[in-house]
Amino acid sequence: MTAPILQIKDITKSYGKKEVLKGVSLDVNRGDLKILIGPSGAGKSTFLQCINFLVRPDKGQIWLNGKEVRCEHRRNLYAYRQKIGMIFQDFNLFDHLTALENVRIGMVKVKGIPKEEAGQRAELELERVGLKDHMHKYPAQLSGGQKQRVSIARALAMDPEVMLLDEPTSALDPELIGEVHAVIRDLGSNGMTMIMATHQIAFASLLASEIVFMEDGKIVETGTPDKIFNDAEHSRTREFCSKITDLYGER
Amino acid sequence: MPESLTAIVDALPYLLGGSLVTISVVAAAMGLGFVVGLPLAVGQVYGGVVVRAIVTVYVWFFRGIPLLVFLFLFYFGFCTTLEIDVSPYVVAVVVLGLISSAYQSQIFRGAILSLPEGQLKAARAIGMSDFQAIGSIVVPQALRLAIPGWSNEYSILLKDSAVTYALGVAEIMARAHFVATRTYQHFPLYLSAGAIFLVLTWLGTKALRLLEDRVRIPGYSPHLS
C-alpha cells in the first residue's frame, strides 16, 4: 500500500475555554473521498480549516506526501495552501471580480503566470464546470449553484492535490444541489482527493470511500458508507444517521 | 447697476482665481490624506498591537487639535523656529492632508470592517499572502464602499480650507476678505464667497457620485448578500 497523501495527527483547537477539537487524526489516501458528517457544532468546519491553517491548530501535525508542513514559515504555508483547495459553504467568491477574474487571480498573483495564459486556463476551468457562457458575469449576477461551481473552478486552477469542501451545497436551493454534486462527482472520478463535510446522505453513501462521524470535537467512528449508515457500532452514530436520513430524505 | 452688484462683478474674476487655489489645496490635501490614511486603516485593522496603538494615537492627535492651531503651530512654530523656508500654501496642504488622513483612515477602516470575513479567507485559501490578499481583494472592495464617506470628507475639507486664509493662502476667503476691506462691500463679497463654496461642494459631491456609479459592481449590494 502506498503512503497516505495527507496525514493529519492529533489536531486540537480551543476558543477560549471551549475545546472545539479534542485531538482529531485522519489519514487520507490519494483519490479518497472522505465524507465528514456530524451535528452542527461538532467541529467539522474548524477541522477543515485547520487542515489548511486558515485556523491555527493549538497542537497537531500534518504531512503532505510524507513531508511535514511547517506552517510557521510563510513561504511554506502559501505553497502548501495552493496544493489544498478549499470550497466554502457560502462560496466566498471575490465580489468585485467576474467569474473569469475570480479563477484567474490566483494564477496571476500567486503563481505568477502571465495574465493571458492564466486567462486561457481560467476559461478552460470554467468550461469544465459548465460556465463558459457566464464567465464575464459578476458573482452577484450568478445563481448559488453557479457561484459554487465558479469557486470550484477557482480552486482547481491552482492545481490542488487535495480539496476540502465545507458543506458545499448547504446554502443552495434544493434544485441547485444537483449541478454542484455533478461537478464534485466528476472531480472524484478524475481521481481528486477530497475531504467533504455534508449532510447529503444520498450523495455520501453513493460516492464516499469512507464516512467519518464527528461529534463534540472528536471522531466517534469511521467506516464505509454501508457500515456507518446501516450497521454503526456507536449508538450516537446510529441516532445521528437516522435523524439526517429523516431530514435529508431517501438514500 | 446697484453698487453691490458692481462690486460682485468686479471682484468675480479675482474670486474665481481664488477658487482655483482652493481646489488645488483641497485636491492635494485629499490626495495626501488618502495616501497616508489608507495604510493607517490597513494597519489599524490587520496590524499587531504596536501598529494599532500608533494609529490610534495618530488619529487621536490629528482629530483632537483645531485646524487653526495646527496651521499656526506648523507655520509660525516649526517652520519659523527651524528656519525652514516653506510657503503658506505647502503648509496648508500638509496640515489639511494630515488631518484628513486621520479622518480618511477611519472611513477606510469602517469600509474594510464591513466586508465579509470570507473574502480574506478565500484569498488566503488559494495561497495569497496577507499583503496580496489585502491589496487585491480587500482594498479594491473597501474603496468602493468608502466613496460616500469620502464625499462627506471632501465637503468638510473644502470648507476647512477657508481657514488657511489665516496664513495668507490666496484662496477664496482670503481674496474676498482682501477686496471687502478695501471696497467696504462686505455683504456682497462674502455672499459671493459663500456661493462659490456651495457650487464647489455640489460639483465635488456630484463628481464622486458619478465615480461611485462608474465603479459599482454589477448586481452587487453589500446589504443584500
Ligand SMILES: Nc1ncnc2c1ncn2[C@@H]1O[C@H](COP(=O)(O)OP(=O)(O)O)[C@@H](O)[C@H]1O
Ligand atoms: N471563531 C470562533 N470563535 C469561537 N468559537 C468558535 C469559532 N468558530 C467556531 N466556534 C465554535 O466551535 C464549535 C465548532 O464549530 P464548527 O467547526 O463550525 O462546527 P460544525 O462545522 O461542525 O458545525 C462551535 O461550538 C462553534 O460555536
Ligand SMILES: [Mg+2]
Ligand atoms: Mg460547519
